[in-house]
Amino acid sequence: MNSIDDVKTLITEISNTVIQNKDTLSDLDSKSGDGDLGISMEAAFAAINTSCQEYDGDDLGAMMLKASMACNRAAPSTMGTLISSGILSIAKLLKSKTSIEEQELITLPKTFTEGIVSRGKAELGDKTILDALVPMANAVEETYAESNDLYQSFKAGAVAAEEAAEATRGMQARIGRAKWLGKRAAEYPDAGAMLCAIIAKSLV
């Protein structure tokens, strides 16, 4: 069982890792988008972390709802809104909960993914964050079903996310700004998928 303080620590961890990698994200994004992904994700994750640390109640859902709003406010870009939507899905799942069981923790990547799918309406293979997020969420749940080991499950998730993000290299984007570049951006991995791999790695 994880308390609200454990969740806050985890969020700080994720946030710091994303911020440390902002230049990598911006470099990748400038190959296919407008190059502001690093800056907008720095703003988004700094806001998420601050919002969670300042929350002094004991309702995990309420804390995540505030974090989702803070992210949306700090980064109103497409990726910022998608991340906010993923967090909002988690907020709905955790509504009125003061702690989180291991079995629920395992399902959070999938819940986060569902929020992004319903908002962004992208599909697997479109060369988006989903191409890393879906394999990661699946790997976490499948490994847990076999091993009942939380650490091993998230480790498998991180490996799956990294491989999947790398595998977006060569794919042609079918959605968003990168779509207009066609083959020109195909040689680079998707910046959103890379963001997912970075977050997955920070969880273990």
Next chain:
Amino acid sequence: MKKIMNNPAQFVDDSLKGIVAAHPEMLKFAGDDIRAVVRAAAPVKDKVAIITGGGYGHLPTFLGFVGEGFCDGVAAGNVFTSPSSETIVNAAQATHGGKGVLFLFGNYTGDTMNFEMAGEILAMDDIPSAIVKGSDDVASAPRDEWETRRGVAGLFFAYKVAGAKARTGASLNEVVDVTKKVGENTVTMGIALSSCQLPGAKKPIFEISDYDMELGMGIHGEPGVERSTLKTSAEIANMIVERLISDLDIKPGAEIAILVNGLGATSREELYILFNDAKQELDKRDIKISKTYVGEFATSMEMQGASISLLVLDEELKALLDTPAETPFVKF
């Protein structure tokens, strides 16, 4: 291009503060969120609340249609940028009168994501909401994909009808149905003669020579159907009306409402010249104008140009367009 302002970063906030300070009897902020402006009378009990919003820079769209018989509140984003879902939620919570909330806005990706997200947040508090989007710009997609079109000036018709219907005490579903009917029967097409400039930007958002016009350009400078040398008003009216009529397959004998909208820097004199020519095109085809609106409804800051919108009417829509309504920007 020159602008009267203090600091580009304060452009939207300063403008909103001015509007609310000028019309305190009609408008107020939703709590301490100065991007959420609602009717002074909000929340109105037992009435569907209508919330609109989008990027700033299109006045009277969107804030100018907050008032009695129109919308109840607006969420204003930065110039040409979606408002946050938090601001949309703040506007909705400040206006919800117990009968649900209609989100009515133009079809753009950022706005759609944020209004959808706001709907999910309201649902956590058991406030029902529904979305209807304006998708009237015929230049942005073919008829069989009309729901993917951009929302432009024709959204005004949806505001007027939805506001009038909500005032009768209708349910959320009833307001949604009649508003969707407006959306399906509204078409718009515009021309741009000059560009506009974001506050603080060094250059206009697109380049166009003094001798050219762009047919079908969007209200944020999105590329249109074609660029050509500047045509006469009669030629422009002919091209646009022809296109609108064939798009909706409007038959002789049909009754319509027409809106001739200025994009911000085109004079009323010119708009009435264009209306006069559009009327002749409609008369020729035996299409009857029942309601006429000429003026600025959806602008692109200081852009020169105009658009023509048509709404095919039935008795219900005619009656709803005829109901009185008033905001600080318009009165009918």
